[in-house]
Amino acid sequence: MGVATYIKDENDAIKEVILQSGIKVKPVYTPEDLERVGFDYEKDLGNPGEFPFTRSLHPLGYRSRNWTTRQYTGFGTPDQTNERFKLMIANGQTGLNVAFDLPTQMGYDSDDPMAEGEVGRVGMAIDSLRDFEIAFKDIQLNRIGSGLTINAVASVMLAMYQAMAEKFGYKKTEISATPQNDILKEMVGRGAWIYPVEPAVRLIGDTIEYSMTELPRCNPVSVAGYHIRESGCTPAQEISYAFMIAFAYIDNVVARGYKAEDFVGRFSFNLNIYGNLWENVAKFRAARKLWAKLLRERYAVQDKKALFLRGIFGGGGSGMTKQQPENNIMRGAYYALTAALSGAQTTALCSFDEAYTIPTERAALLSLRTFQILMDEIGLRDTIDPLAGSYFLETLTKEMEGKILEEMEKVEKMGGMVKAVASGYVQAEVSRQAYEFEKKLQEGLVKKVGVNEYTEGVDMEVELFEYNEEWANLQIERLKELRKTRDNRAVKESLKALEKAARDEQNVMPFLVECCRNYATVGEMANVFRDVFGEWTEPNIF
Amino acid sequence: MGQRKIRVLLAKPGLDGHDRGAKVVAHALREAGMEVIYTGLHQTVPSIVKQALQEDVDVIGLSIMSGAHIPISRKLMQLIKEENLDDKIVVVGGVIPSRDIAPLKELGVDGIFPGGAYFDEIVQFIKEKAAA
Numbered sequence: 001m002g003v004a005t006y007i008k009d010e011n012d013a014i015k016e017v018i019l020q021s022g023i024k025v026k027p028v029y030t031p032e033d034l035e036r037v038g039f040d041y042e043k044d045l046g047n048p049g050e051f052p053f054t055r056s057l058h059p060l061g062y063r064s065r066n067w068t069t070r071q072y073t074g075f076g077t078p079d080q081t082n083e084r085f086k087l088m089i090a091n092g093q094t095g096l097n098v099a100f101d102l103p104t105q106m107g108y109d110s111d112d113p114m115a116e117g118e119v120g121r122v123g124m125a126i127d128s129l130r131d132f133e134i135a136f137k138d139i140q141l142n143r144i145g146s147g148l149t150i151n152a153v154a155s156v157m158l159a160m161y162q163a164m165a166e167k168f169g170y171k172k173t174e175i176s177a178t179p180q181n182d183i184l185k186e187m188v189g190r191g192a193w194i195y196p197v198e199p200a201v202r203l204i205g206d207t208i209e210y211s212m213t214e215l216p217r218c219n220p221v222s223v224a225g226y227h228i229r230e231s232g233c234t235p236a237q238e239i240s241y242a243f244m245i246a247f248a249y250i251d252n253v254v255a256r257g258y259k260a261e262d263f264v265g266r267f268s269f270n271l272n273i274y275g276n277l278w279e280n281v282a283k284f285r286a287a288r289k290l291w292a293k294l295l296r297e298r299y300a301v302q303d304k305k306a307l308f309l310r311g312i313f314g315g316g317g318s319g320m321t322k323q324q325p326e327n328n329i330m331r332g333a334y335y336a337l338t339a340a341l342s343g344a345q346t347t348a349l350c351s352f353d354e355a356y357t358i359p360t361e362r363a364a365l366l367s368l369r370t371f372q373i374l375m376d377e378i379g380l381r382d383t384i385d386p387l388a389g390s391y392f393l394e395t396l397t398k399e400m401e402g403k404i405l406e407e408m409e410k411v412e413k414m415g416g417m418v419k420a421v422a423s424g425y426v427q428a429e430v431s432r433q434a435y436e437f438e439k440k441l442q443e444g445l446v447k448k449v450g451v452n453e454y455t456e457g458v459d460m461e462v463e464l465f466e467y468n469e470e471w472a473n474l475q476i477e478r479l480k481e482l483r484k485t486r487d488n489r490a491v492k493e494s495l496k497a498l499e500k501a502a503r504d505e506q507n508v509m510p511f512l513v514e515c516c517r518n519y520a521t522v523g524e525m526a527n528v529f530r531d532v533f534g535e536w537t538e539p540n541i542f
Numbered sequence: 543m544g545q546r547k548i549r550v551l552l553a554k555p556g557l558d559g560h561d562r563g564a565k566v567v568a569h570a571l572r573e574a575g576m577e578v579i580y581t582g583l584h585q586t587v588p589s590i591v592k593q594a595l596q597e598d599v600d601v602i603g604l605s606i607m608s609g610a611h612i613p614i615s616r617k618l619m620q621l622i623k624e625e626n627l628d629d630k631i632v633v634v635g636g637v638i639p640s641r642d643i644a645p646l647k648e649l650g651v652d653g654i655f656p657g658g659a660y661f662d663e664i665v666q667f668i669k670e671k672a673a674a
Contacts, residue, residue, distance in 0.1 A: 102557035102608060106584070114586075117613040118557055191559015191583045231562045322637075322657055355657070356639055357609055431565040438566050442660055451658060464639065467609060538582045542568055 003275045005445050019279045020437070021236035021403045029391035037398040044289070044398065048384045052289040054397070056343045057308045061384035062375070066094075067339075068346040069371045070147055070312060071364050074099030074124040076471040077478075078135035081124040085139060087361065093368055096139070097147040097312075097348055099123030099358070100157075105192040107153045107526025110475045119472035122358055123149070126157075127479045128519045132164040141165050145176035147222065147312070152194040154181035155203045156525045159512035162215060178219040178268055181207055184245045185224045187421045187536070188430060189231030194526065197422050199533035203508065205252035210509035212263050219268045221249055222311065228426075229272040230318050232434025235283045236400060240407035241426060242269060243294065244417040250299065251416075260299035261306055269311030273335045273342075274319025281387060282396040284313060284342035290401060313344035320355040324450035325462045328352035329366060336370050340380040341387055347371060357465050424539030431541065479521070486519040494518045495528055502532040548672050549599040553581040553590040555606065555614050563635060563657060564605035570661040576668070587617045591625055599630065600672050606636040612645060619650045631671045635659065 004025070007016040017025040026033070046052060049059030058064055073088060073096065074081045085096055100123040103115035109127050110119045119125045124135060136146075150157045158179045165175045183200040186193045193200065204221060211220040225242030233241065246267060250260050271287070273280050291309035295301040315335030320328045332349045339347045349367040351359035359367075374380050387393045414420040421427070440446040447453055498511040515525050552568050554561055561583060568578045579597050581590060594602050602622075606614055615634055622630060633653040634646060643654050653667045 106557045108557075114557065117610040118608060121610060122558075122608055186559065189560075189562070191554075191561055192557075193559070230560075232566075356637060431562070431569070434562050435566045435569040438570075438661075442662075540580075540582075541565075542572075542578065542580050 003446055003448070004279070005440055006447065007445075019235075019276055021234045021279060021283075021400065023279070023396065023399050023403065025278070025392075025396075029395055031391060033391055033395040037395050039394050039398060044394070045388060051304070051307065052292045053308065054285045054289040055385035055388055057288070057310065057345065061343060062340075062381040063384070066375055066381065067344055067371070068095045068145075069093050069368060070095040070097035070346055070348045071351075071359075071367055072097045072099050072149065072348055073364065074101075075122075075358055075465070076120040076124060076468070077475055078124055078126065078131040080471070082135050082137055082139075084361065084364075085135070088364065088368065089139070089144065091365060091368055092372060095145045095147065095346065098135075098149060100148075100150055101125045102192070104522055105150055105152065107156075107194055107522060107530070109521050109523030110472065110479050112523055119475055121467050125472075125475045126160075127475070127521045127523070128482055129160055129163050129167070129516050130478070130482055130519060132160050133167060136164055136168070141168065141170050142174040145178065148177055148179040151180050151183050151186045151190075151192055152200065153522060153526050154179040155207050155508060156512055156516075156522055158207055158211075158215070158218065158220065159509060160516040163513055163516040172214060173216055175215070176217040176219075177215070178222050179207070180222045180224055180270065181220060182222060182224045182245060182270075184248060184417055184421050185227050185241070187538075188241065188426050189227040193536050195529060195533040196536045197418055199529070200536070201248060201252055201418060202505075203529070204249050205256065206507045206509055208249065208253050208263055208266075209256060209258070209507055211266060212258070214509070219266045219310075221246075221266075222268045222270045223249075224270040226270045226272040226314065226316065228430060230316055231430045232437060233430045234433060235272075235275075235279050236403035237407050237430075237433070238272060239283060239287045239290070239404045240411065241417070242271070243291065243404075244408055244411045244420070247298070248417045254299070260295065261301045261303055264295060264299065264301060265303065265306035265308065267310075269309060271311060271313050272316040272318075273313055273338045274316040274331075277334065277338050277341075278393065278396055279400070280338045281342045282393060282400045284344070285385075285393075285397045286400040286404060288343075289397075290404060310345055312346040312348060313339045313342060314347060315339070315349035317350040317354055320350055320352065321448065321451050322355040323455065325352055325355060327450050328355065329370075332367060333370050333374075336374055337380070340374055343385060353462050353464060356462075357467075360463060360465050362463070422539065424541045427539070428541040482519060482521075490518040491515070491520045491524070495520055495524055498525065499528045499532060502529060547575060547577045548601065548668060549577045549579070549597065550601040550603055550668070551579050551581065551590070551594050551597055551599040552603045552605065553585050553593075554583045555585050555587060555590060555604055555618070556608060556610055557584060558606060558608035558610070559583050560607040561605070563607070564603075567603070567605070567635065567661075567664065571665065571668070574661070574665040574669075576665075587614065587621055590618065591621045591627070594627065594630060595625065601631045601633065601668055603633045603635065606634065606638075609637065611636060611638055612642060612649075615646055615649050615651055631668065633664070633668070635664075
């Protein structure tokens with residue numbers, strides 16, 4: 001959900017507006033407010049494309065380059081997903097955002113008992129390179145970038161993506177993949193973690209280090225404040241936690257003797273949009289500015305492009321409601337508008353049926369059309385950062401900046417994000433926020449159309465995506481066939497080499513690529529790490 | 543029932559890691575005076591039943607967001623029967639389309655609370671069932 005809290009009098013007049021991040025909104029803003037917060041054009045905004053990039057990363061914003069649209073896509077078998085990829089691209093989508101099923105995300109093969117009932121359900125099932133070869137068939141990998149929504153085994157998938165692209169004749173230097181690869185946020189929200197905190201962060205360090213020289217067009221990490229926000233934190237906390245997580249990964253690679261300047265430019269972020277329009281636009285503008293400033297201060301990064309907060313700003317699933325689901329089409333349109341007003345480089349929307357299940361083809365296409373209407377009909381490409389200079393928005397951007405720094409300070413005091421997650425501090429704080437918010441919603445202090453007001457009337461029924469258990473059987477048959485026909489000796493040897501690299505703290509990436517080339521399965525590779533690293537035990541926060 | 547607090551095991555079965563709902567409900571049940579034991583993520587049905595036995599709970603609550611609520615509930619109800627735990631109150635919450643409510647009831651699930659259910663509704667249901 002995620003809208004502001006409104007205190008009203010008996011005549012429905014608004015007495016007070018409190019944004020989720022805790023900032024009170026005044027009825028009117030004037031130049032005095034800008035003075036109060038110490039607003040300075042050069043220092044706080046700068047021109048588009050200039051430090052601190054509050055207004056835009058590029059001098060001409062959407063005029064020079066339309067945003068990239070990347071709907072989260074994937075279900076069933078690799079064949080079905082390949083068809084959907086092609087449909088979305090044929091309809092004007094400019095990047096892919098790949099959804100994997102839960103067994104793949106958790107490092108289990110499709111025939112593992114733990115995978116039962118889940119194969120191909122919330123994304124596509126991938127067991128080996130053979131599946132990737134099917135999923136990405138006929139996709140121009142030197143033109144279309146792929147976001148890979150995978151975390152605990154992101155290193156495995158990035159290696160598999162490289163092996164697949166090379167098999168199709170592409171050079172590894174020309175492909176662009178963005179594995180999500182953010183395990184700390186999985187531990188706070190989302191929950192697709194396997195290994196303990198320290199080795200899990202090391203694996204991320206390995207992918208960053210490897211990408212610097214081997215996969216220069218890949219973005220090895222997409223730090224996802226998005227999911228922490230979905231789990232209930234405030235918009236300010238979303239940015240604070242994302243930045244603290246990013247610092248944890250940077251520190252891991254810096255400790256290997258590299259300069260942040262040499263790799264941080266390939267970092268990207270995945271951030272969330274739902275709820276209050278103003279709070280979100282201010283959040284993104286403040287985030288772009290703070291990221292550039294903090295990288296300069298903490299890591300002495302000078303290169304302009306390395307200071308960019310690049311990423312995907314996407315419409316969040318938590319804003320969508322199960323009740324009156326067609327209302328979500330309108331919500332999605334406003335979230336997309338928010339993304340455009342915030343200068344999002346890349347965007348995606350949860351489709352209107354996603355409060356129930358993964359989207360139908362029709363729902364996914366409607367989301368894509370939403371973006372296209374905004375950019376081609378409504379005029380969002382006309383001028384850069386159109387809300388700049390608003391007394392209200394500039395004041396709010398400054399206030400958001402303060403809130404973000406305040407929350408970062410709390411994590412800093414705990415010794416950084418690795419410690420704050422290992423101890424359960426962040427998880428406890430996020431679930432407390434979620435509970436407080438839910439209470440307000442149930443008490444009616446926070447309004448949600450069709451949920452706690454205007455609930456009567458049409459009870460809309462929508463057509464839903466149907467999962468077919470037959471897909472799992474097909475996938476399992478294919479996997480069994482693979483195990484019979486591949487060179488099992490080569491598989492065994494490469495897995496052994498991988499295990500040694502994992503134990504000796506060598507970078508595991510070249511070894512994973514070799515395993516993938518030999519058609520080792522995701523489960524086999526993930527189990528090597530399970531043996532060496534063990535599994536994480538969640539801190540008890542109750 | 544006397545003074546004994548109602549004991550609830552809140553479980554996240556399967557691979558789905560979305561635990562916002564489970565944690566929020568844990569807060570609410572605790573505030574309503576119940577004892578809540580949260581299993582954490584990635585539990586198997588046998589491990590959930592084992593914990594229900596060990597903790598001697600009155601209620602087993604499953605939170606499922608992935609869409610696999612029917613196969614998982616089927617498995618749980620079977621094992622509960624085998625272990626003679628038929629007296630436990632079973633509730634399921636999560637992303638549950640209305641068309642799946644009847645099949646879940648047929649499996650023997652006592653209460654079904656799709657996302658957005660009010661805390662009061664859940665609390666009252668459990669209290670009434672536990673008193674019966």
